[in-house]
Amino acid sequence: MKRLLLIQCILFSTCMLACNNNEASKTSAAVDSKDEYANSRITTKAAPEWAEMLRHDTGWIGADGIYCTALTGIDKPGQMNDQSETMFWFSDCILGNIDTKADTLKGDWQMMNNSVAYFHGANPDPNKINYYWRRDSVGKPLSMFEPHTPKAPEKSYYWLGDGFMDHAKDSTIYIFAYLIHNVPGGIYPFEDLGVSLIALPKGSRPPYKDQKQFDTPLFFTDAKGKTVFGICVLPNTVGAGAPEPDGFIYVYGVRGMNKELVVARVKDSAFENFNEWRFWDGLSWNTDMHTCAALTDNISNEMSVSFMADGRVIAAYQLKTANTTVAIAAGATPWGPFQPAKKVWETPEAYDDLDFYTYNAKAHPNLSKPGELLISYNVNSFDFLDDIVKHPYHLRPRFISVKY
Template identity: 65%
Template sequence: MKSSAHLRRRKWMVFRLVPFTAMAMLAGGCQQNKSMAAESSEKNAPSAVSNVRQVKATSVPQWEQMLMHNSGWLGADGIYCVALNGVEKSGQATASTETFLWFSDTIIGDIKGDSLQADWQMVHNSVGYLQGSTPDPKKIKFHWRKDEKGKAASMFEPHTPKAQPGDYYWLGDGFFNHQKDSTIYILAYRIKSLPGGVYPFEDVGVSLIAVPKGSRPPFTNHRQMDTPLFFKDSNGKGKVVFGVAVLANTVGAKAPKPDGYIYVYGVRGDKKELLVARVQDKAFEDFSQWRYWDGSSWGTDVHKAAALTSRVSNEMGVSFMEDGRVLASYQLDTNSPTVAIQTGQTPAGPFQPAKKIFETPEVYEDLDFYTYNAKAHPHLSKPGELLISYNVNSFDFIADIHKHPHHLRPRFISVKY
């Protein structure tokens, strides 16, 4: 028989061994659980790439559908717009906001079934008014003029000293000028027809259209003037056209860091180089006050203007981000499936490399379809996002407007930044 002392030693040894063994087993189990948890975590964890939000745009079909109509105004390209309170800050539009929109080539007529009726007409520009901040076909009204015979006519037709018979306007960007009695200014490209060729037209000048406060269609009291904003570059870099985008850096526009200047952007040559000019809002009509960014300072010689970037489009947008930087939005090389954006530190840059944010699917819907001239509409955008439109057209226009009578309409995308 074992002595009590011996039994106590065995109990102590068992007591010491059991906790040690249990602790070892527990530790081993914990280590195994940690290993399994780590393995499971590695399997279930998203990749580093998926943790980074992709800067990509998504389609916003509601805005496109707002522009789908079967009678009267059927479609157009070249869409620009301003809020009639002059506020361009992202997310500022409300149910009471009225937006003035202007378009370039516009189809007027009727569609029955899916067939464009034979009496359709095309005018070179039209306008519209949207009530509210959301796309609603019932809250947008379109306008165009009628001639003395009652036929559809362009809302604005050239009548400046340099205008020639047969010239017409496509409408560039514009802005609401708080310092000039709420006048809305629109830069208008003066175009003449050139029969034959893939693109049967040529731009020959830039005019300035001034729409007085409170003026409504047919704008009988609007003014037009020739400008020096169209010319051939003296350094052999090609044609220069200003008016592709306008940025109001003013208190009235609710810019984040207002300096009182209006920045007007231009495109130069086949490389589609982006240039910028600026002028105080109160001196907008005085072209002797305009200054051009030469890469280091604002000078008077437009021929020394520096390229901010290149491969932009003939119509585009430049808008503010909340932190004071700017976003340029455009169709890469004017006519392509690619919509791109670039971030600039200031309205005159420097700009980061372009980001391709969207590929337009419409180019694959028909052999002759092409997309072009993307641009942003900041005041209709949601905070932290940018609403961007792009145009759809056809190289075989007459045939396709009958086969696809709704195709000549802007499409819309939105990008979060």
């Protein structure tokens, strides 16, 4: 009997030990399977609701060159509400009518070099955005902004760059504008000639009869290649809601065939005085724009640099302008150093047609949620004249949301 009890005790103890070991294994497995990077992993998803806001069947039906700013001048995530207003500006805009049954363009269509729009609210809604352009005396559509500076070449037009609201200049909205002329025969049948600056006084509305335009020195060519400033702007000011404001406006440029990122800065109160601008040479800020240091490379001709909550910056761009890859890169300060690029999206629209291409990705911080970036990129076609008729919905920005 004692022997039987001993055997039963041994079996019970063995069973309990096995159960405990099994529970320990489950606990260990649970610990091992816990995703320690769940809150820090970079994830990207399409944001079709923003692209749908820009999809229309009549009138303004598409564009590229999209930039925007909140009319509070606070361009950081999580600031928008139902009463908020955002100003958009676009380049190469199409007016026409789409046959919604066949999804093809019907009748004549017209193209303007730029237009603007005002969006009310925080959530995308095609009924809450209104588009504006000018018309001549017989009703023909005209671009909203046309060059009229002293140095503007004849037959040139504006492709619009980035802009911002300068609270130190009575809430003037400044927009960089590239002087362009057509060069038939190339795969990209146009060429940039210079950079102008458009100033819209506080409260100015279309057609902006009180606008001012300035020639700038922010376009030049030297042994390092062509440099063009105005591709993105970062206001590091109290009015812009910057996390650690220093009172400077940082203006970025693109240089040479390697698409190098360069930067200049100026005090917000002296923005129109180009003698006050300074250029980062890798060690210090100086007056010689030809000494600019490359902060990173392989960027796009339009891009963005915006603040993260911790005071660092994050750049968003399309690799080499018209690559199919959207990338981001973190920077320690507005003048770098920047980390190597991280690829966050492959644009599927580039594969919808052999002639389609995507380009010029950039973030829109004021439309973004905290901890995320809403990023747009453009879609176009090398066979534009044919595809605008067959695929009229393709020429408009697409959007993604990147959580980081």
